[in-house]
Amino acid sequence: MNAVTGADGLSRCPWGISTxxxxxxxxxxxxxxxxxxxxxxxxxxxxxxxxxxxxxTILRKREAFxxxxxxxxxEKVAGFxxxxxxxxMSDAAIVRNRAKITAAxxxxxxxxxxxxxxxxVAWRYADPAAPVPRTSADVPASTxxxxxxxxxxxxxxxxxxxxxxxxxxxxxxxxxxxxxxSCFRRGER
Numbered sequence: 001m002n003a004v005t006g007a008d009g010l011s012r013c014p015w016g017i018s019t020x021x022x023x024x025x026x027x028x029x030x031x032x033x034x035x036x037x038x039x040x041x042x043x044x045x046x047x048x049x050x051x052x053x054x055x056x057t058i059l060r061k062r063e064a065f066x067x068x069x070x071x072x073x074x075e076k077v078a079g080f081x082x083x084x085x086x087x088x089m090s091d092a093a094i095v096r097n098r099a100k101i102t103a104a105x106x107x108x109x110x111x112x113x114x115x116x117x118x119x120x121v122a123w124r125y126a127d128p129a130a131p132v133p134r135t136s137a138d139v140p141a142s143t144x145x146x147x148x149x150x151x152x153x154x155x156x157x158x159x160x161x162x163x164x165x166x167x168x169x170x171x172x173x174x175x176x177x178x179x180x181x182s183c184f185r186r187g188e189r
Contacts, residue, residue, distance in 0.1 A: 001136045003182040010184045014136055021059045031185065033174035037118045040173055041111050042072035044118075045104045047168045048160035049095045057095070064093035069104060074118075077108035103159040110157035121156075125149040125166075126175040134181045142167045143176075 003011040006023070016026025034040055046065065050058045058065075068091050070076035088094065088101045111118040125145045133139045146167035153161045161169075170176050179186040 002134070003180045011182050012185070013178075013180050013183050016183075019056060021056060025059055027185065030172060031174050031177055031179055032188075034172070035119050035123065037074060037111060038072055040119045040122050040169070041074050041108065042066075043172045044107060044158075044161070044165075044169050045069065045072060047165045047172065048103055048107075049097070049100050050168070051100070051160065051165060053095065061094055064091070068094050074108040074111045077105055078112050080105045080108075100160060107158050107160070110153075114156065121152065122149065122169065122173060122175060125170065127170075128177075130176045130178075132181050132186070133178055136180070138180075139178050140167065143170075145176075146170055 001014045004014050004017050005011045006017050012023070012026055016022050016030070034043060046058050046062065049065070066072060068088055085098070085101055085105070089096050089098060114121055125148060127143070127145050130143070131138070142163035146169075147163040149170065150161050150163045150166040153166065167176075171178050177187065179188075
């Protein structure tokens with residue numbers, strides 16, 4: 001599917017026009033460079049929580065996630081213990097999945113162990129020369145770069161970071177620009 005022109009006259013990626021939540025996320029955030037550790041950690045957590053669910057579900061619960069996970073401050077989340085896991089499992093405002101919750105905590109701890117920082121590790125896999133997608137069918141679910149990033153993160157103790165989740169992270173943080181060729185946001189990094 002090609003870019004779709006909205007009521008405002010702007011052409012967007014088709015997924016970015018279906019709801020006001022998606023329009024805001026597409027226009028203001030997705031694909032813009034995130035270069036700080038906390039920002040990359042937040043996106044990594046949210047992408048992991050999204051696994052198997054609609055991204056819209058995660059967007060609509062995002063503020064609750066931020067509250068529940070101390071603003072995604074890796075130092076604070078790394079200090080979470082069993083009581084925090086129980087608290088999070090009883091929080092109906094977030095996705096209550098024990099494996100994903102414990103992965104978010106483990107990933108905070110792993111992030112703090114990276115001497116160069118999480119953002120620096122992720123940005124080593126940026127691909128500014130990735131092919132420009134013309135249609136939605138041209139956007140891959142994973143790439144050699146996302147496979148390598150997932151492998152490195154797993155080697156460094158991260159969990160819930162397969163190649164597809166790693167690629168979604170790369171898209172969210174602007175490591176690749178997967179806005180369609182005719183999308184008004186294409187190249188606006």
